Every structure is written in structure tokens, then in C-alpha cells.
Amino acid sequence: MNVLTHKEAKLAWANNEALLINNAAVNGWEEFFPANWGCDVFDAYEFQIKPRIVKIGDIEVAEPIKEPLSKGQQYFVPSLLTEKLANQLKWKNSAIDKTLLERGLIHLTEQDAINHAQAHIIVSGGTIQCNDDLTSNDEIVMFKQPVKENRSDINVVIKEPETIQPEENKSEKESVLEQSSEQDYQSRLQNLIDLAKVATTPKEANALATYTKTWTEEQRKPLLDAINIRLVELDKPNQSLLVRIKNAENIERLNQLEQEVHTCDAFIQPSLNESLSRRRQELTGFPF
Incomplete structure (x- = not known):
């Protein structure tokens, strides 16, 4: 995203455009609230237009950056595997940088990246609260061989109220529930596969399997295949x-x-x- 000139920043503010200010001494890029700044703010700081809002499921988050950054510029990506839910990186114009950009995972502010991660968790049926038992109960295995599937699946049963209703209406409701459940699964699966493709370590790739405990063996297979492909890519020796x-x-x-x-x-x-x-x-x- 382009940095505005002083004149462009003033004009955008005058037109009630939402702005980001580069408060480098504190948090880097953050939302601009004029009441918190002095009269010379437009001459002393860098500004950008605040990204528009997009939806992940029913959750609104800031739109990820669409254009390459300047070399050395810091950015943030959502992280489902860390307590903070965001990782800070610097743009090096590397393959990883470009992949994250193509996948729509780059934000200029840490809070936007955190909100993005929270949206993925909620859409996947998870909770934001930190689960202290995750590391103690769920051992993450560093797979060199293909991921072994956990066959002790937990089946989710949706119980309808025990009321007498016409068979036609009951069948229609069951069809709607099945369609909704399938759409939810496909959304979760695609999110996890996208994360597997850009995992930077085997540990990060394997940890994605812990989000599929309630899935059947058949539902889990596409993600495990994506994890295995990424593990092979990460394990390639850099031979002369x-x-x-x-x-x-x-x-x-x-x-x-x-x-x-x-x-x-x-x-x-x-x-x-x-x-x-x-x-x-x-x-x-x-x-x-």
C-alpha cells in the first residue's frame, strides 16, 4: 500500500477517509485518531489509507495488503499456533513474502493480523481462550513419514427437538442442516490447507492436524495430504x-x-x- 504525501493525507482526512499513521517510535502503523495528535501531525508522520473491511464467514476484518511492501518494511501475519495470534516479519521480497501476499495474509498492523487469526479460529468452530492443556494432552509429532491418521474419530450428532412434525418438513430441515454442515467443513478445510501451504517449519505444519479432532478419516485426508506435501518441500536438501x-x-x-x-x-x-x-x-x- 502506498504512503500518502502530506497533501494527500490532509485531503484524505478532510474527506473523512479512515487513515493509518506510522507511529514508528511506539507500535508502527496504527489507526489514526486526530484528537490524539498535534496540529503538525501531517508534516511529521507518514500516512496510508486504512484498508477496507472484508468478511471471513460473518466476521469483519481489515482487508489484507494486496501490493508488495518496501524491502525491510515490517508486517504482521495471523498465527493460529501462537498465543499472541500474530507474527511480526520484515519484507525481504522472498518467496515466503510473496506467498503470504498471494494468500492474503499480510497486514500492516498487529491488531489487524490478530483479528484475522481470531476470525479463522471462530469460523473453524474454535474459541479464543488459551487452552493450557493443548500442549500437554496433544503431543505434536515431527513427521518425516506421511502423517498417521487418528482413527478414534469423535462424531458430532445434531439432535432435533423431539416433536412430531410432517415427514416432508423433517426431510427438508435435515437437508438444510447437511448442506450447512458441508459448507462449514469446506470453509474450515480450505483455511487449514492454505495455512499448510505456507507453513515455515515441520512443527507448524503438523500442528494444523490438531484442529481436526472431530473430523472423520475421510474429512481429514485432504489436509493430511497438504501437510505431507509441505513437509516434503521443507525437507528438501539444498544440494549443490x-x-x-x-x-x-x-x-x-x-x-x-x-x-x-x-x-x-x-x-x-x-x-x-x-x-x-x-x-x-x-x-x-x-x-x-
Whole structure:
């Protein structure tokens, strides 16, 4: 989001636009209340237009930032796995930064990020109160292998009042309840899958499974698949091209790596080509 010039900030305020002020000495970007500031505030501070409101379920939260930030600028993201419900980061123009931006998870103020996290929790049927028994009763396992599904599912039963009603009306109500329940599940599932895709550690990815205790094995499977994919991505070794050549499992893979060699600096290509020939001989048994 763009920083306003002094003139633009004054004009926006005059037009009753909601503003954010960069109170860097205290909290960074926060909502601007003119009564709390002096007459020279527009000349001394940076301003931005306050993001518009969006809805998560029936809950209103500030719209996440849609444009890349300046390098080094701090921002906040909702966090379902920490007591504070928000994490503070700095924009580095990294892949993680861009992914969080694409997923609509970046806010300029900590409170907006907290509100965003609270909305996800409420939409998922959770509560905001801190559960001290979470870590003691629910051990989070650092999976290297695919996540094992907990088969002791808790079934949620919706009981209708025991009144006599026409069979047609009863069937219609049951259909509405089933449709509402399915929509709620799909919303929760998509929220958790989105969080799994941007998890930064295996612990953070695995912890998402603790939010599905009341789900059946079939309902839980899409999330577990997403968690497993993210765990594989996080566990990929950052190997050099030379190491990958030495570990190439077949000729097809070796040919792919040879294309990468062509893009390397001419100074190191002879050494890499020598390793390619050596590995090709090992795989085929014929000298090259």
C-alpha cells in the first residue's frame, strides 16, 4: 500500500477517509485518531489509507495488503499456533513474502493480523481462550513419514427437538442442516490447507492436524495430504549441482543436470562435465 504525501493525507482526512499513521517510535502503523495528535501531525508522520473491511464467514476484518511492501518494511501475519495470534516479519521480497501476499495474509498492523487469526479460529468452530492443556494432552509429532491418521474419530450428532412434525418438513430441515454442515467443513478445510501451504517449519505444519479432532478419516485426508506435501518441500536438501550429479539415479536425470551445467560459469563447466562423464560411466558401464 502506498504512503500518502502530506497533501494527500490532509485531503484524505478532510474527506473523512479512515487513515493509518506510522507511529514508528511506539507500535508502527496504527489507526489514526486526530484528537490524539498535534496540529503538525501531517508534516511529521507518514500516512496510508486504512484498508477496507472484508468478511471471513460473518466476521469483519481489515482487508489484507494486496501490493508488495518496501524491502525491510515490517508486517504482521495471523498465527493460529501462537498465543499472541500474530507474527511480526520484515519484507525481504522472498518467496515466503510473496506467498503470504498471494494468500492474503499480510497486514500492516498487529491488531489487524490478530483479528484475522481470531476470525479463522471462530469460523473453524474454535474459541479464543488459551487452552493450557493443548500442549500437554496433544503431543505434536515431527513427521518425516506421511502423517498417521487418528482413527478414534469423535462424531458430532445434531439432535432435533423431539416433536412430531410432517415427514416432508423433517426431510427438508435435515437437508438444510447437511448442506450447512458441508459448507462449514469446506470453509474450515480450505483455511487449514492454505495455512499448510505456507507453513515455515515441520512443527507448524503438523500442528494444523490438531484442529481436526472431530473430523472423520475421510474429512481429514485432504489436509493430511497438504501437510505431507509441505513437509516434503521443507525437507528438501539444498544440494549443490556437483552433489546432484554424483547422486543422479539414472541417465535421464543425468541428462537433465547436464542442461544445468550449460548455464553455469564457463570456469567451472570443465569440472562439472568431468563429473558428468564419470557418473554416466558408472550408470552405464561404458566409458565416455
